[in-house]
Amino acid sequence: MSSQPSTKKLIQIALFLVIGAIAPLLDTTMTNVALDTIMQSLRVSVNAVQWVTTSYVLALGIAVPVAGWATNWFDGKTLYLSALVVFLLGSVVSxxxxxxxxxxxxxxxxxxxAGIVVPLITTLIVQVAGSQGLGKLMAIVGMPAVLIPILGPTVGGYLIEAGNWHWIFLINIPLVLVSLLLLSWKMPHFPAPKRGKHLDLPSLGLLAGLFTAAIIGITRFSTGAGITSTRVLVPLSIAVVLLLGYIGYATWQPQRALVSLKLFQAPTFDAAVVILMLSGIAVNGAMFLLPLYLQNSRGLSVIWSGTYLIAQGVGLLVSRSQIGKLTDQIGARWVVLGAIVIAIAGTLPFVFFTAHTNTGWILLALFIRGIGQGGLTIPVMADSYTGVPQPLIAEATTATRMLQNIGGALGTAVLATIIQHELPHVGETAAYQTAFLWSVGFIAITAIPAWFLSHRSAK
Structure with missing residues (x-):
């Protein structure tokens, strides 16, 4: 764009970008509420149905580095619209x-x-606005990015109740078509800067193979003879070999590797990525777990299970407004440690809840969980840039988004595996209670890397 646009024009662009992302943002959570229905319809196990979520998150995580590269070399509008067309195709197939x-x-x-569309929202706004009113623009983008996934389970519940599970994908078709028409007509072009790293296929292949092999190893754990089973050990061994291969490649070709090893020289970055992985397991894994628990153990309909989950979204919204201010004042360490305590307080009750527990207690626990969830992600994402050299900022964004998504995929796989193992031995309610206990454990472990985040002494 040749000249700096007005604030009104920038807000208009931000809103257009958000409109385009409605369908992908809804899809991140809307499908969770349909898993039980899909499981029964297709006659598959919990462990098998978790691939509906895991495959989406895994593909999203792997696509993020491609988005980082593509933004530097292709017109932003063309890239955004092309990604929406691909999302439309995926929705039709689903x-x-x-x-x-x-x-x-x-x-x-x-x-x-979705791995292209979602990061592009922030990237294109920063590209066109520079530092002009960025806080207000991020608030415009940030609020729908939080609200839309919160509404996902409720919307999904109503669609399934009115039709069947196929409608959670059919609804994307008119949403994306309207977005494509509107954005083709009104959205400005974002010329590519034509600088930065080229897409490095060896890096992408090693990272994609590493994460895919790790997920396959974990999911096979539920059907194999145990951790020593060949079906489990082979993919996990491949994942370790690919990890060592990537480290070797990034050392040999530091200018080409998609994620530079220099990033890991910053202690706060190391702590942040470990927390993002662990919180991805605890937070995203539980988002997979909760609708199944509410429908199977509590006997709720898809509509009511989605409606219950709004309480968690409200907690997330309440915390979101204060987390940023607190992080600026006292640093990320104390905010995250406090959030860990709150998240445990909101998750631990599910270990003891039964099919007859009062609804009020469940809604309160979900609300508290939402508050903790906000404190586990927002300050960590901000702190991941502390101490990272300026030329590596873009790669830090790629690494954190990718690891957060992979943590989410791992969380879904781990908790599905636990439920599958426990169901034949202890029954439904106890199997979910065990899975929630593991989720609490993952949240608690994040306290160790959290201690290495930035902190400020009170003045």
Whole structure:
């Protein structure tokens, strides 16, 4: 864009970008509430159905570095619209699916497209606005980015109740078509700067292979003879080999590797990425777990399970307004440690809840969980840039987003595996209680890396 646009024009651009992302943002949580229905419809296990979520998150995580590269070399508008078309294709495939493999293929296509669309919102706004009113613009973008996934389970519940689970994908088709028409007409072009790293296929291949092999190893744990089973050990061994391979490649070709090893020389970055991985397991894993728990253990309908989860979203909104201010005042360490305590307080009750526990206690626990969730992500993302050299900022963004998404995929796989292991031995309610206990454990462990985040003494 040739000249600095007015604030009104910038807000208009921000809103257009958010409109385009409504369908991908809804999809991040809307599908969770349909998992039980899909499981029964396609006659698959909990462990198998978790691939509907895991494949989406995994594809999204792998696509993030591609988005970082593509933004530097392609016009932003063309890239954004192309990714929406791909998301539309994934939605069509998912809506037609009558088998789990075909549904997973559709989810992979959707996830890869969402991995381009969602990071582009922030990148393009920063590119066009510079530092002009960025706080207000981020508030415009940030609020729908929080609200839309919160509404996902409720919207999904109503669609399933009115039709069937195919409608959670069919609804994307008109949403994306309207977005494409509006954005083609009104959205400005974002010329590519034509600088930065080229897409390094060896890096992408090693990272994609590493994370995919790790997820396959974990999910096979539920059907294998145990951790020593060949079906489990082979993919996990491949993941370790690929990790060592990437470290070797990034050492040999530091100018080409997608994620520089220099990033890990900053202690706060190391702490932040470990927390993002662990909180991804605890937070995203529990988002997979909660709708299944509410429907199977509590006997709620899809609509009511989605409605219950609004309490968690309200907690997240309440904390979001204060977390940033607190982090600026006292640093990320104390905010995250406090959030860990709150998140445990909101998750631990689920270890003891039964099918007859009063609804008020469940809603209160979900609200408290939401407050803790906000404190586990916002300050950590901000602190991940502390001490990172300026030329590596873009790569830090790629690494943190990718690891957060991979943590989410791992969380879904781990908790699904635990439920699958426990169900035959202890029954439904106890199996979910065990999975929530593991979730609490993952949250508690984050206190160790949290101690290495930045902190400020009271003045």
């Amino acid at each position: 809506s037609w699916a009558t088998t789990l493999p075909l549904l997973v293929v559709g989810r992979v296509i959707q996830g890869a497209a």
